Amino acid sequence: MSETENTQPTIADLGQALRDVDIELPDEQVESLDQYRAVLWRWNEQINLTRHTSLEKFVNRDVFDSLELAKLLTQRERVLDVGTGGGVPGLILAICRPDLKVSVCESVQKKAKVVEAIVSELHLPVTVYGCRAEEVLQLQTFDTLVARGVAALAKFLRWVEPHWSSVDRLLLIKGRKWVEERGEARHVGLLKNLELRKAATYLTPATDAESVILSITNPKSSLRRG
Numbered sequence: 001m002s003e004t005e006n007t008q009p010t011i012a013d014l015g016q017a018l019r020d021v022d023i024e025l026p027d028e029q030v031e032s033l034d035q036y037r038a039v040l041w042r043w044n045e046q047i048n049l050t051r052h053t054s055l056e057k058f059v060n061r062d063v064f065d066s067l068e069l070a071k072l073l074t075q076r077e078r079v080l081d082v083g084t085g086g087g088v089p090g091l092i093l094a095i096c097r098p099d100l101k102v103s104v105c106e107s108v109q110k111k112a113k114v115v116e117a118i119v120s121e122l123h124l125p126v127t128v129y130g131c132r133a134e135e136v137l138q139l140q141t142f143d144t145l146v147a148r149g150v151a152a153l154a155k156f157l158r159w160v161e162p163h164w165s166s167v168d169r170l171l172l173i174k175g176r177k178w179v180e181e182r183g184e185a186r187h188v189g190l191l192k193n194l195e196l197r198k199a200a201t202y203l204t205p206a207t208d209a210e211s212v213i214l215s216i217t218n219p220k221s222s223l224r225r226g
């Protein structure tokens with residue numbers, strides 16, 4: 001049976017879809033992920049939060065990307081997901097890495113309210129900010145900012161530029177255009193005082209599209225780990 005937006009997958013289906021891409025998670029995390037998927041898809045009928053409305057895309061894109069990020073996060077990091085949309089990667093990180101202190105921000109109020117409702121329904125220990133990341137960084141400090149699909153590198157770096165004292169590093173999920181984006185950011189001098197490295201490269205299951213996770217730090221940031 002092909003999956004469409006109207007099918008109702010079961011938790012057994014999700015467990016199998018995860019195993020198909022070699023993801024093994026404790027049963028309770030699979031259960032929470034499945035609850036998240038169900039609630040997200042329910043809200044998605046009212047407000048556009050995700051285009052990934054098949055189990056395959058949920059696993060191969062959303063869960064897979066989030067777990068690639070999770071591999072780069074150390075125990076108990078304070079993480080801010082910038083532009084979380086429907087909660088990716090922030091809510092998936094909160095489910096699969098309960099040691100992390102996860103916050104998410106979303107500048108579109110309607111979306112942020114839905115994410116708040118999802119967090120509350122799933123009893124996730126996640127702080128939701130219904131505002132722009134730049135505003136959150138005026139109030140709070142974080143070890144790592146994570147983001148997927150939010151802005152081109154130069155734009156993102158402009159947002160963070162005045163706030164490096166509030167953040168230790170950025171971990172940004174990017175597709176194949178990352179080299180072009182790095183060129184643009186370099187061209188306008190935004191990478192001059194920063195260290196950028198490719199922290200991970202992986203192929204998205206089924207499509208085999210290459211993704212990278214860029215790690216960007218500011219050696220002068222007062223939060224830098226020793």
Ligand SMILES: C[S@@+](CC[C@H](N)C(=O)[O-])C[C@H]1O[C@@H](n2cnc3c(N)ncnc32)[C@H](O)[C@@H]1O
Binds near residue numbers: 083105106107
């Ligand atoms: C394309 S969606 C990606 C959502 C999610 N990260 C994902 O990968 O499915 C980008 C989201 O970032 C939000 N956004 C854009 N700029 C932002 C900012 N400066 N601070 C917080 N959210 C922002 C948008 O409202 C939008 O919901």
